Structures are given as structure tokens and as C-alpha cells.
Amino acid sequence: MKKYQLIIFAALIAAAGLVIFWMFRDEMPQTIENYFTVTLTVSTETLLENMHLLHSDKHELVPVDGIIFPKTVVTVYEGDNVFDVLQREMRNARIHLVSRQMPIFDAVYVEAINNIFEFDSGPLSGWKYRVNGVFPSHSASSFVLQDGDFIEWLYTIDLGRDLDFEQQR
Numbered sequence: 001m002k003k004y005q006l007i008i009f010a011a012l013i014a015a016a017g018l019v020i021f022w023m024f025r026d027e028m029p030q031t032i033e034n035y036f037t038v039t040l041t042v043s044t045e046t047l048l049e050n051m052h053l054l055h056s057d058k059h060e061l062v063p064v065d066g067i068i069f070p071k072t073v074v075t076v077y078e079g080d081n082v083f084d085v086l087q088r089e090m091r092n093a094r095i096h097l098v099s100r101q102m103p104i105f106d107a108v109y110v111e112a113i114n115n116i117f118e119f120d121s122g123p124l125s126g127w128k129y130r131v132n133g134v135f136p137s138h139s140a141s142s143f144v145l146q147d148g149d150f151i152e153w154l155y156t157i158d159l160g161r162d163l164d165f166e167q168q169r
């Protein structure tokens with residue numbers, strides 16, 4: 001009887017190991033041929049001259065220069081999208097990120113970075129992203145990156161008009 005219990009226990013351990021591997025397979029290191037670099041930055045510079053729009057409890061969250069994450073060359077794996085990189089680098093830098101899945105649009109929406117949320121500075125405020133100087137017309141979770149891309153996450157207080165917003169068509 002003990003032999004069968006030992007076999008069942010070993011099988012359960014092996015199954016648990018497979019489940020854990022499956023759950024974290026996307027975070028496993030990629031082979032050396034499958035990576036390249038991009039540059040990432042996160043900024044709240046638009047808030048610097050508009051702090052009066054932000055609740056006083058949140059003023060301490062805005063860095064003096066407005067830069068939450070300075071221009072940094074980061075490693076990207078083949079198939080990564082803009083959101084993958086933001087999520088990974090904010091986690092690595094221990095910067096708070098809040099996002100939500102929007103299955104109906106097959107998209108991810110970024111609600112907050114560094115505890116600065118959409119609508120914290122008015123009804124037209126929130127986060128936009130730009131790649132190589134262009135604001136894409138689709139979710140960051142569907143924008144697949146290429147070697148050398150320059151990604152900017154920018155806080156807007158006016159639906160992007162304060163960022164010289166010109167959306168890619």
C-alpha cells in the first residue's frame with residue numbers, strides 16, 4: 001500500500017511541476033538569438049506646469065524633472081509588444097503599474113504608472129504611448145516591437161493635445 005501511495009505522491013509532484021512550468025513558460029529565458037534592444041522612458045513632464053490639476057496628495061509622486069523611468073536601453077524578446085516591455089521593466093524597477101484587460105477589444109489598457117492614474121488631472125488625463133515619435137492607433141498589447149524602437153509612455157492632461165498628439169492612421 002505504501003508503495004502505491006509513494007507512486008501517487010511522486011506523480012502529483014511531477015504534475016505540479018509541469019503546471020508551474022506551463023504557468024511561467026513565457027517568463028523563461030529566451031535563447032540568445034531571440035532578443036534585441038529598445039529604449040523605454042516614462043514621463044509625467046506635462047504635469048510639471050499643471051500641478052494645480054493634480055490632487056495635492058499625489059504631488060510627491062511626480063518626480064522633480066517629471067521622469068518616472070529615464071531613457072533606458074532594455075532587452076526585448078522576439079514577439080514582445082509595447083505593453084510586455086512596460087510591464088516587465090516597471091516590475092524590475094519596482095514602479096507601480098495598473099492595467100486592465102479589455103477582451104472585447106483584445107487589448108490592455110494602462111490605468112496608472114507610479115500611482116498616477118487616468119483622470120487624476122481631470123477628465124481628459126491619462127497615459128498614452130508613442131513609438132519612434134508616432135502615437136499608434138491600437139493598443140500597446142498589439143504593437144510588436146522591432147530592434148531599436150524608442151518607446152515613450154507619456155502622461156497627458158488633454159487627450160494628447162498637450163503632447164503634440166498625431167495618431168498614426
